[in-house]
Amino acid sequence: xxxxxxxxxxxxxxxxxxxxxxxxxxxxxxxxxxxxxxxxxxxxxxxxxxxxxxxxxxxxxxxxxxxxxxxxxxxxxxxxxxxxxxxxxxxxxxxxxxxxxxxxxxxxxxxxxxxxxxxxxxxxxxxxxxxxxxxxxxxxxxxxxxxxxxxxxxxxxxxxxxxxxxxxxxxxxxxxxxxxxxxxxxxxxxxxxxxxxxxxxxxxxxxxxxxxxxxxxxxxxxxxxxxxxxxxxxxxxxxxxxxxxxxxxxxxxxxxxxxxxxxxxxxxxxxxxxxxxxxxxxxxxxxxxxxxxxxxxxxxxxxxxxxxxxxxxxxxxxxxxxxxxxxxxxxxxxxxxxxxxxxxxxxxxxxxxxxxxxxxxxxxxxx
Amino acid sequence: xxxxxxxxxxxxxxxxxxxxxxxxxxxxxxxxxxxxxxxxxxxxxxxxxxxxxxxxxxxxxxxxxxxxxxxxxxxxxxxxxxxxxxxxxxxxxxxxxxxxxxxxxxxxxxxxxxxxxxxxxxxxxxxxxxxxxxxxxxxxxxxxxxxxxxxxxxxxxxxxxxxxxxxxxxxxxxxxxxxxxxxxxxxxxxxxxxxxxxxxxxxxxxxxxxxxxxxxxxxxxxxxxxxxxxxxxxxxxxxxxxxxxxxxxxxxxxxxxxxxxxxxxxxxxxxxxxxxxxxxxxxxxxxxxxxxxxxxxxxxxxxxxxxxxxxxxxxxxxxxxxxxxxxxxxxxxxxxxxxxxxxxxxxxxxxxxxxxxxxxxxxxxxxxxxxxxxxxxxxxxxxxxxxxxxxxxxxxxxxxxxxxxxxxxxxxxxxxxxxxxxxxxxxxxxxxxxxxxxxxxxxxxxxxxxxxxxxxxxxxxxxxxxxxxxxxxxxxxxxxxxxxxxxxxxxxxxxxxxxxxxxxxxxxxxxxxxxxxxxxxxxxxxxxxxxxxxxxxxxxxxxxxxxxxxxxxxx
Numbered sequence: 072x073x074x075x076x077x078x079x080x081x082x083x084x085x086x087x088x089x090x091x092x093x094x095x096x097x098x099x100x101x102x103x104x105x106x107x108x109x110x111x112x113x114x115x116x117x118x119x120x121x122x123x124x125x126x127x128x129x130x131x132x133x134x135x136x137x138x139x140x141x142x143x144x145x146x147x148x149x150x151x152x153x154x155x156x157x158x159x160x161x162x163x164x165x166x167x168x169x170x171x172x173x174x175x176x177x178x179x180x181x182x183x184x185x186x187x188x189x190x191x192x193x194x195x196x197x198x199x200x201x202x203x204x205x206x207x208x209x210x211x212x213x214x215x216x217x218x219x220x221x222x223x224x225x226x227x228x229x230x231x232x233x234x235x236x237x238x239x240x241x242x243x244x245x246x247x248x249x250x251x252x253x254x255x256x257x258x259x260x261x262x263x264x265x266x267x268x269x270x271x272x273x274x275x276x277x278x279x280x281x282x283x284x285x286x287x288x289x290x291x292x293x294x295x296x297x298x299x300x301x302x303x304x305x306x307x308x309x310x311x312x313x314x315x316x317x318x319x320x321x322x323x324x325x326x327x328x329x330x331x332x333x334x335x336x337x338x339x340x341x342x343x344x345x346x347x348x349x350x351x352x353x354x355x356x357x358x359x360x361x362x363x364x365x366x367x368x369x370x371x372x373x374x375x376x377x378x379x380x381x382x383x384x385x386x387x388x389x390x391x392x393x394x395x396x397x398x399x400x401x402x403x404x405x406x407x408x409x410x411x412x413x414x415x416x417x418x419x420x421x422x423x424x425x426x427x428x429x430x431x432x433x434x435x436x437x438x
Numbered sequence: 439x440x441x442x443x444x445x446x447x448x449x450x451x452x453x454x455x456x457x458x459x460x461x462x463x464x465x466x467x468x469x470x471x472x473x474x475x476x477x478x479x480x481x482x483x484x485x486x487x488x489x490x491x492x493x494x495x496x497x498x499x500x501x502x503x504x505x506x507x508x509x510x511x512x513x514x515x516x517x518x519x520x521x522x523x524x525x526x527x528x529x530x531x532x533x534x535x536x537x538x539x540x541x542x543x544x545x546x547x548x549x550x551x552x553x554x555x556x557x558x559x560x561x562x563x564x565x566x567x568x569x570x571x572x573x574x575x576x577x578x579x580x581x582x583x584x585x586x587x588x589x590x591x592x593x594x595x596x597x598x599x600x601x602x603x604x605x606x607x608x609x610x611x612x613x614x615x616x617x618x619x620x621x622x623x624x625x626x627x628x629x630x631x632x633x634x635x636x637x638x639x640x641x642x643x644x645x646x647x648x649x650x651x652x653x654x655x656x657x658x659x660x661x662x663x664x665x666x667x668x669x670x671x672x673x674x675x676x677x678x679x680x681x682x683x684x685x686x687x688x689x690x691x692x693x694x695x696x697x698x699x700x701x702x703x704x705x706x707x708x709x710x711x712x713x714x715x716x717x718x719x720x721x722x723x724x725x726x727x728x729x730x731x732x733x734x735x736x737x738x739x740x741x742x743x744x745x746x747x748x749x750x751x752x753x754x755x756x757x758x759x760x761x762x763x764x765x766x767x768x769x770x771x772x773x774x775x776x777x778x779x780x781x782x783x784x785x786x787x788x789x790x791x792x793x794x795x796x797x798x799x800x801x802x803x804x805x806x807x808x809x810x811x812x813x814x815x816x817x818x819x820x821x822x823x824x825x826x827x828x829x830x831x832x833x834x835x836x837x838x839x840x841x842x843x844x845x846x847x848x849x850x851x852x853x854x855x856x857x858x859x860x861x862x863x864x865x866x867x868x869x870x871x872x873x874x875x876x877x878x879x880x881x882x883x884x885x886x887x888x889x890x891x892x893x894x895x896x897x898x899x900x901x902x903x904x905x906x907x908x909x910x911x912x913x914x915x916x917x918x919x920x921x922x923x924x925x926x927x928x929x930x931x932x933x934x935x936x937x938x939x940x941x942x943x944x945x946x947x948x949x950x951x952x953x954x955x956x957x958x959x960x961x962x963x964x965x966x967x968x969x970x971x972x973x974x975x976x977x978x979x980x981x982x983x984x985x986x987x988x989x990x991x992x993x
Contacts, residue, residue, distance in 0.1 A: 130895075152895070166892075177898070178897050
């Protein structure tokens with residue numbers, strides 16, 4: 072994890088804890104530094120504390136312990152309306168009794184801007200999200216995607232330096248969601264705003280963010296750019312949570328070096344793996360291999376790969392890829408993804424074959 | 439592919455027009471829906487709509503005058519109601535026969551009561567006159583029986599008037615009876631009038647028919663042997679004043695012609711009594727044009743009199759006019775009812791809004807406890823609650839005692855919180871508060887807290903966020919609560935009755951008074967109709983201004 076000095080970080084959580092009932096901590100010892108202009112996603116299952124963090128940053132919840140700093144200043148005691156943070160809510164929270172233009176003018180009105188300035192800014196913000204023609208409509212007359220754009224424009228219209236988004240795309244259908252993901256990132260980068268984005272959708276997190284903080288059990292399990300997160304998960308939770316993942320359980324039998332160890336799987340097979348958070352011989356471990364890093368065609372196996380016997384249990388045709396479920400070392404949920412290429416065989420259930428992967432793609436994580 | 443045929447409407451697969459096909463398909467559903475609501479609909483129509491409509495109908499109904507005094511009101515038509523003189527003899531004569539019948543059937547007091555609403559004193563006028571009306575007839579009965587003793591005998595009368603062909607008169611009299619007493623008077627009277635006799639003794643025949651019908655059908659007696667009542671003698675006496683009648687009698691050959699001819703031979707012994715004088719003797723008020731003016735004004739079958747009365751007006755000689763200042767009461771009461779209902783509604787909003795807000799925003803468990811407290815008044819009898827307010831509000835009551843004890847109020851100047859408008863407002867606000875809180879709560883429950891958060895995140899202070907974002911969304915709840923409370927308040931009766939004194943009573947108390955004490959149902963119905971109209975008018979206004987779509991009772 073990159074550590075930024077306080078002078079560089081725009082948003083900083085410093086040992087923040089939060090409890091609602093005085094018995095359980097919802098957020099346990101949260102430390103986070105965000106540079107200006109970063110798009111950071113808080114990803115995690117529901118109840119992992121990510122929304123609580125966002126609410127603390129917005130000012131709707133107070134931290135039980137620790138400090139939150141915005142641009143170097145502690146904001147724990149600043150009420151939400153003075154923080155100047157734009158926010159997009161899960162259900163947009165567009166005021167139903169106001170038109171779209173009135174909704175957008177609201178933050179400018181409470182800042183006592185002149186009418187002409189207001190109109191100019193509202194127009195610019197609506198144009199920015201391609202909603203210029205809808206200023207006179209009520210939110211109820213808009214589709215979900217249009218409401219989403221308006222909500223975005225409203226959070227940006229008063230030009231905040233920090234924008235928070237709380238699962239803003241949750242209510243949209245898949246196609247629209249993908250389109251809006253692109254829109255939001257484009258806007259955030261072109262305007263240079265710092266964004267904290269909360270979601271439980273890992274695809275969203277991977278495609279949009281500069282960095283992703285994976286939350287679980289009130290802690291950040293890993294804070295890293297999407298590619299690192301996917302390819303080099305720090306622990307088995309992250310490996311499981313991000314993308315599809317095959318795990319094989321076993322015991323570390325030998326440390327062959329800083330980047331190599333030997334694992335004896337529970338089925339008796341011995342494989343090499345890259346130790347991530349195992350350090351001692353005898354540690355139980357979960358070995359993690361991404362489905363697309365497994366090769367089923369023995370002719371294409373690279374140098375240094377090692378092989379295991381497998382049996383095809385199921386073959387699923389998914390269009391662009393094939394998804395083959397195998398029994399490997401006693402694990403019946405072992406999945407291999409292959410590209411739909413002309414030379415890729417469509418395997419029948421019951422087929423016995425050899426599969427293989429590089430030890431460097433195979434990470435020995437905590438059990 | 440288009441579903442329309444080039445010419446004509448859209449057709450279903452079997453060639454019937456689609457509309458018919460659709461309505462046929464939906465018919466079963468409609469019938470089932472109707473069957474489900476039918477029991478309630480019938481119940482409401484029979485026990486609620488019909489009685490209320492008939493009750494409201496009383497506000498214009500006025501048939502009692504023309505039904506009780508059919509001939510007098512007809513004769514009165516010729517009289518100029520602006521005159522300073524009472525009407526002429528023919529009216530008094532008709533009045534005699536009408537009133538005689540009415541007195542026998544004891545209907546004259548009802549008419550007196552009805553006219554007393556318009557002109558005080560009429561009730562006793564009719565009562566005393568009806569009691570002493572027999573004396574007038576005896577003025578004729580005695581000399582007739584002296585001249586021709588056969589008329590002492592009921593059989594003489596029966597034989598004299600019996601004959602054939604005269605039953606048209608009998609049926610006509612029967613109809614008058616049934617209109618006056620509101621009974622069918624069906625059945626055989628046992629009399630066939632002689633058309634020959636009826637032709638030259640019209641008044642006698644009419645009076646005898648009246649008697650015969652009443653005696654036979656109401657009293658169940660044998661008319662052939664009984665003496666008729668005094669009005670028949672008066673009728674005969676009046677008939678004999680007619681020279682043509684005298685001539686006809688002298689030429690007459692039928693039964694008891696000799697007895698009638700005895701009378702014509704001794705006409706000088708019959709009284710030359712005028713009914714006008716006779717009534718003047720009974721009660722001087724009969725000579726007052728005011729009494730006759732009232733009767734004439736209220737002689738049509740339908741009247742706007744009750745409605746005029748209900749807005750402090752009266753019918754004068756030249757149309758409607760305001761009542762004298764000291765008799766005006768209903769306009770004040772209507773205005774007070776409206777004003778106090780508005781006041782109660784606004785205090786319910788002021789007191790209920792924060793409670794509803796708390797209810798909608800507290801954690802469920804706490805909100806439930808609070809909700810029980812709000813609903814608690816619903817589980818107590820209205821009478822008990824109002825009586826409790828009586829205990830609290832009186833001058834020696836709990837509130838005054840505490841204020842005196844705390845030193846806020848001097849013992850000598852205890853607050854008068856009851857038997858005035860203050861008492862009504864306090865007690866009714868408390869009683870109607872749940873009707874404000876519940877709709878408010880159910881509307882507020884649907885406003886997600888994220889709106890307030892959004893407003894604050896956009897830079898609004900707590901107050902701005904509330905006023906600009908939360909409050910406008912809770913307005914439908916205020917609207918629903920206000921309509922409920924206002925409409926309930928405007929018709930409230932028990933609470934103003936108990937704690938209202940004289941300054942704090944509503945129009946409904948006056949309606950109740952007229953229904954149960956003064957028995958002026960027509961006026962009560964008129965007041966009720968006006969109240970209903972005012973409520974509907976306000977509802978319409980509300981719809982125009984706020985829009986009834988903006989009223990939400992929940993969800």
